[in-house]
Every structure is written in structure tokens, then in C-alpha cells.
Amino acid sequence: MAKPRQTTSHVLMIRPVRFGYNAQTAVNNAFQSAEDQDAQEKALHEFDTFVALLRAHGVDVTVVDDTPAPHTPDSIFPNNWISFHDDGRVVVYPMYAANRRLERKPHVLAALRPRFHLAGSIDLSNYEQQNRFLEGTGSMVLDRAHHIAYACLSQRTDAAVLEDFCRRLGYTPHTFTATDTNGYPVYHTNVMMCIADTYAVICLDAIADATERQQTIKLLESTRKTIIAITLDQMNRFAGNMLQVDNAAGEHFLIMSSQAYRSLTREQISQIEQRNPILNAPLDTIERNGGGSARCMIAEVFLPVQ
Numbered sequence: 138m139a140k141p142r143q144t145t146s147h148v149l150m151i152r153p154v155r156f157g158y159n160a161q162t163a164v165n166n167a168f169q170s171a172e173d174q175d176a177q178e179k180a181l182h183e184f185d186t187f188v189a190l191l192r193a194h195g196v197d198v199t200v201v202d203d204t205p206a207p208h209t210p211d212s213i214f215p216n217n218w219i220s221f222h223d224d225g226r227v228v229v230y231p232m233y234a235a236n237r238r239l240e241r242k243p244h245v246l247a248a249l250r251p252r253f254h255l256a257g258s259i260d261l262s263n264y265e266q267q268n269r270f271l272e273g274t275g276s277m278v279l280d281r282a283h284h285i286a287y288a289c290l291s292q293r294t295d296a297a298v299l300e301d302f303c304r305r306l307g308y309t310p311h312t313f314t315a316t317d318t319n320g321y322p323v324y325h326t327n328v329m330m331c332i333a334d335t336y337a338v339i340c341l342d343a344i345a346d347a348t349e350r351q352q353t354i355k356l357l358e359s360t361r362k363t364i365i366a367i368t369l370d371q372m373n374r375f376a377g378n379m380l381q382v383d384n385a386a387g388e389h390f391l392i393m394s395s396q397a398y399r400s401l402t403r404e405q406i407s408q409i410e411q412r413n414p415i416l417n418a419p420l421d422t423i424e425r426n427g428g429g430s431a432r433c434m435i436a437e438v439f440l441p442v443q
Contacts, residue, residue: 144383147438156180179422187418195384207239214433217272223439225256230273231264253440271298275325289315291322313349333381336363340372374400375430389413394420
């Protein structure tokens with residue numbers, strides 16, 4: 138049996154039509170900070186530039202246009218409501234904000250069916266009725282090769298739903314508490330850590346409990362990940378919101394926003410570039426209004442190709 142892949146060259150991205158500041162998510166997303174009058178126009182330019190960068194390096198990007206109605210201001214972040222797995226299964230997740238639940242639009246899956254084999258789905262969205270949430274690969278950072286789901290618990294990441302996901306897909310959960318510089322819970326795990334093939338970028342300073350921090354370090358080291366630590370300030374600039382992808386030629390890249398890249402030290406950049414090139418794109422409007430960055434914009438497609 139083939140070893141599970143940590144990276145894929147196939148990704149799904151949702152092109153926005155009415156992007157903007159979402160007051161329903163801002164209540165517990167400290168990364169949102171502004172509402173731009175022309176956010177849609179600026180975000181669309183950033184989105185198209187980002188897609189062009191990925192495609193120029195051989196990454197296969199399926200772009201699906203969002204629909205004007207129902208209004209889904211955060212549709213640009215599909216990784217929160219859906220994930221795709223190498224056995225052909227699709228997982229649909231329970232979302233904290235009511236208007237984000239509207240992102241589960243049938244035409245998104247329809248766009249993938251001609252090219253990929255979909256073998257069934259796991260729908261966890263019923264947990265919304267219990268006010269329990271697990272927002273996909275935002276709430277979890279998956280080590281797919283070792284079947285470990287890293288998760289910092291928050292209003293959006295419920296331990297019971299995480300356990301259910303792990304039981305159904307054969308993952309082991311590793312949970313901890315992470316807080317920002319103001320002591321607020323980090324709303325999504327993928328803003329404070331990234332798992333790549335041979336390394337992990339993580340804001341260890343966000344894990345205040347020494348035992349939890351040491352357990353996390355030990356687990357990463359046991360799976361032979363070189364740890365590249367970032368600071369809380371770098372986390373606030375989305376340096377944790379990175380994703381490793383590959384292309385058809387087997388080349389690996391670590392993708393991030395230009396803000397995240399600028400926050401890194403020369404030593405951190407060197408540590409990453411020794412392992413793979415870095416691709417960065419300006420996503421300032423999306424980050425400022427949406428509170429998410431490069432990784433949030435990408436749903437990895439691990440589905441078998443038709």
C-alpha cells in the first residue's frame with residue numbers, strides 16, 4: 138500500500154464575487170481588522186495574481202466562481218467547509234458563522250467531478266445543531282503521512298467533533314490550547330502552524346502551557362519534522378498560515394502571503410529554502426478584511442484522478 142502523501146499538486150480555489158468584512162466571524166477572529174469600501178475589487182486582483190503565480194510554477198488550480206447569491210463574504214476560504222482525501226472521500230464540516238454555512242454550494246463539487254473520483258462523503262455539519270464546530274483544515278493541521286490531526290481548541294474547534302473526524306478517517310488527534318498576544322484563543326490552528334513533508338513551521342510561543350508545548354515538540358520530532366519556530370508577532374502577520382504544495386514534476390513549494398514572507402528572518406527563510414522554494418503573493422486586502430491568508434484560500438484536492 139502506497140504511503141499517504143503530505144502534499145498534492147491539485148488545489149481548489151473559489152474566486153470571490155462579493156468578498157468583504159464578515160461581522161459574524163469577527164467576533165472571534167482577531168486577525169480581522171478593517172472593512173474596505175472596495176474590498177471585492179482589490180481581493181479579486183489579489184486572488185487572480187495568486188492563482189497565476191501557482192499556475193506559473195506548475196500547480197494545478199481548479200478555480201470555481203462563487204455565486205452572487207446567497208451572499209457568502211468568506212467563500213474565498215474553502216478549506217474551512219470541505220476537505221478531499223486520497224481514498225476519494227469528501228468531508229463537509231460544521232461552521233461557526235451562519236453565513237459561512239451557505240458556502241456549501243453544490244456547483245463546487247460539480248466542478249471537480251469530471252476530473253476526480255469522488256467515492257462518498259462524510260457530513261459533519263449536523264453538529265451545528267449542537268453548537269459544536271470543526272472548521273476543516275483551518276481547525277486542524279493534518280500530518281497526512283502519519284495520520285495526525287493537530288488542533289488548538291477554540292469556539293471553532295470542538296474536541297468531540299475532532300474525535301469523530303479522527304475516528305472516521307483513521308487519524309490520531311493532538312490537541313492543545315493556543316493564545317495570541319492579548320491572551321485570546323487562536324481561532325484556527327492553521328494560523329499558528331504548518332506541516333510540510335520534512336519540517337513544521339509553528340508558533341510555539343502561542344502554546345502557553347509548558348507541558349502541552351513540550352508534548353507538541355516531542356510529537357513533531359518523533360515524526361522527523363525539523364521545527365522552524367516563529368514568533369507571536371510573525372504569527373500575527375500570517376507567517377503560520379503557509380501550505381506546502383507540489384507540481385506535476387514533483388517539485389515542492391511553500392506558499393504564503395507577501396506579508397508573511399516579509400516577517401521572516403533571513404535564517405528562517407534559509408531554513409525553508411534549503412528544503413523547497415518559497416512562493417509569496419500580496420494578499421493584504423484579503424488578510425485585513427477576511428482574517429485569513431494564503432493557506433486558508435486553498436483546499437487541497439487529494440482525490441484520485443479519473
